[in-house]
Amino acid sequence: MTRHAARLASRFTPRFASRFASRFAASLALALPLAAQAHDLWLLPSSTVLSGQDAWITVDAAVSNDKFYFNHAPLRLDGLAIAAPDGSAAQAENIGNGKLRNTFDLQLRQSGTYRVAVVNDGVFARWKDADGKPRRYFGKPEGLAQAVPAKAQDLQISQSLGRIETFVTLGKPSAPAPVGKGLELVPVTHPNDLYAGEAATFEFRIDGQPAAGLEVNVVPGGARYRDKVDEIPLTTGKDGRVQVTWPQPGLYWIEASTEDDKTTVARASKRRLGYSGTVEVLAQ
Amino acid sequence: MRKLLLTASVAGAIAPAAQGAGLDVSVEIPRLDVAEYHRPYVAIWIENADQSVAADLAVWYDVAKKENEGTEWLKDLRQWWRRSGRGQQFPVDGVSGATKPAGTHAVRLEEGAGALAGLKPGNYALVVEAAREVGGRELVRVPFQWPAQKAERLAARGEHELGAVELNIVP
Numbered sequence: 001m002t003r004h005a006a007r008l009a010s011r012f013t014p015r016f017a018s019r020f021a022s023r024f025a026a027s028l029a030l031a032l033p034l035a036a037q038a039h040d041l042w043l044l045p046s047s048t049v050l051s052g053q054d055a056w057i058t059v060d061a062a063v064s065n066d067k068f069y070f071n072h073a074p075l076r077l078d079g080l081a082i083a084a085p086d087g088s089a090a091q092a093e094n095i096g097n098g099k100l101r102n103t104f105d106l107q108l109r110q111s112g113t114y115r116v117a118v119v120n121d122g123v124f125a126r127w128k129d130a131d132g133k134p135r136r137y138f139g140k141p142e143g144l145a146q147a148v149p150a151k152a153q154d155l156q157i158s159q160s161l162g163r164i165e166t167f168v169t170l171g172k173p174s175a176p177a178p179v180g181k182g183l184e185l186v187p188v189t190h191p192n193d194l195y196a197g198e199a200a201t202f203e204f205r206i207d208g209q210p211a212a213g214l215e216v217n218v219v220p221g222g223a224r225y226r227d228k229v230d231e232i233p234l235t236t237g238k239d240g241r242v243q244v245t246w247p248q249p250g251l252y253w254i255e256a257s258t259e260d261d262k263t264t265v266a267r268a269s270k271r272r273l274g275y276s277g278t279v280e281v282l283a284q
Numbered sequence: 285m286r287k288l289l290l291t292a293s294v295a296g297a298i299a300p301a302a303q304g305a306g307l308d309v310s311v312e313i314p315r316l317d318v319a320e321y322h323r324p325y326v327a328i329w330i331e332n333a334d335q336s337v338a339a340d341l342a343v344w345y346d347v348a349k350k351e352n353e354g355t356e357w358l359k360d361l362r363q364w365w366r367r368s369g370r371g372q373q374f375p376v377d378g379v380s381g382a383t384k385p386a387g388t389h390a391v392r393l394e395e396g397a398g399a400l401a402g403l404k405p406g407n408y409a410l411v412v413e414a415a416r417e418v419g420g421r422e423l424v425r426v427p428f429q430w431p432a433q434k435a436e437r438l439a440a441r442g443e444h445e446l447g448a449v450e451l452n453i454v455p
Contacts, residue, residue, distance in 0.1 A: 051365060052356030172370045193366070282362055
């Protein structure tokens with residue numbers, strides 16, 4: 001069995017199941033409204049490589065397993081954070097809320113690369129009330145005290161930090177500054193300089209440190225028109241890096257998730273970290 | 285023809301009369317029988333062996349639009365945009381030019397002048413890329429060695445957005 005085949009097979013073992021479970025929880029916490037099963041989160045930019053001046057893009061934000069089809073729920077934009085090439089915050093315009101997706105427009109006033117992200121930073125609490133009924137709370141840590149009764153039984157609190165993002169460049173690409181918090185993708189190959197048949201390297205970091213041994217899943221868009229998902233399973237090396245050679249042009253979804261115990265919320269037992277990125281690979 | 289040469293000399297910034305050593309490039313934009321036709325954007329450059337750009341010869345786009353608005357679609361010349369265009373300020377002196385009608389267009393480059401001045405001996409390719417609104421995109425490469433020992437006539441052909449691309453090297 002080839003290494004690749006072995007890895008694909010391993011995705012259907014219990015390791016896969018536990019990973020699925022963790023993604024399930026992460027998406028629950030991140031992707032309100034509540035989903036009955038695991039669903040993926042993504043942004044879909046109208047363009048990723050632009051020329052000219054003062055260009056506009058529009059971005060769709062959705063929760064759906066089928067990348068990049070809107071067929072489940074909109075992704076909330078409360079945590080929208082857009083960094084302009086000079087690092088300043090850029091403002092979205094014309095924010096719209098739909099049944100299957102939310103949208104916003106962004107004017108690219110500067111030449112260079114914009115990091116467009118939805119950052120969900122919150123807590124997930126589960127407990128049993130006085131009658132033994134299961135209760136739960138998702139939201140900001142500040143709301144915990146009010147939501148959770150003093151007599152809550154079997155209280156479990158986990159912190160959740162997720163980043164859903166994409167990159168867009170007007171003119172000459174610039175290097176997006178690392179965030180340094182949570183799980184993030186730090187480009188080694190520029191995310192708007194990706195071409196079919198070429199290899200790209202990305203570094204994953206947790207709180208600014210390379211994330212070694214992290215499973216990263218790369219999924220090409222357009223699955224509606226083929227029979228297989230064709231996902232590309234990767235694992236970061238000691239340096240936190242993965243390399244992927246793009247099989248064909250198109251949009252790709254890059255996902256990774258993990259958890260640790262570096263919580264900053266009182267009584268939280270663990271911290272869930274998620275990353276979902278959208279990149280576009282161009283034809284030669 | 286006089287007019288074409290004149291346009292090309294604007295694009296290539298080279299006097300058309302001289303017949304010294306250099307490169308004669310000719311690019312055919314095919315006449316297309318389509319309902320909605322727009323002249324293609326075209327980029328012409330010399331490519332190093334590693335596909336980086338040795339020299340830009342011409343980029344033909346809607347230069348006359350106000351406030352450089354014609355640059356909005358330059359990214360559709362996607363290979364040139366990646367290799368060179370995105371790092372430029374527009375218009376580019378001696379490179380930017382107006383879009384051309386169907387027909388054959390000449391760009392002449394004198395040895396030691398403009399784009400050829402810094403060209404070291406080695407393997408190169410002449411690259412022509414065309415992208416058309418409501419149409420397609422095509423890229424044609426003509427590999428060559430510089431400098432040439434003798435006069436050479438090299439040619440390649442596009443299939444839909446470009447016709448004959450010829451490179452005459454005058455040693």
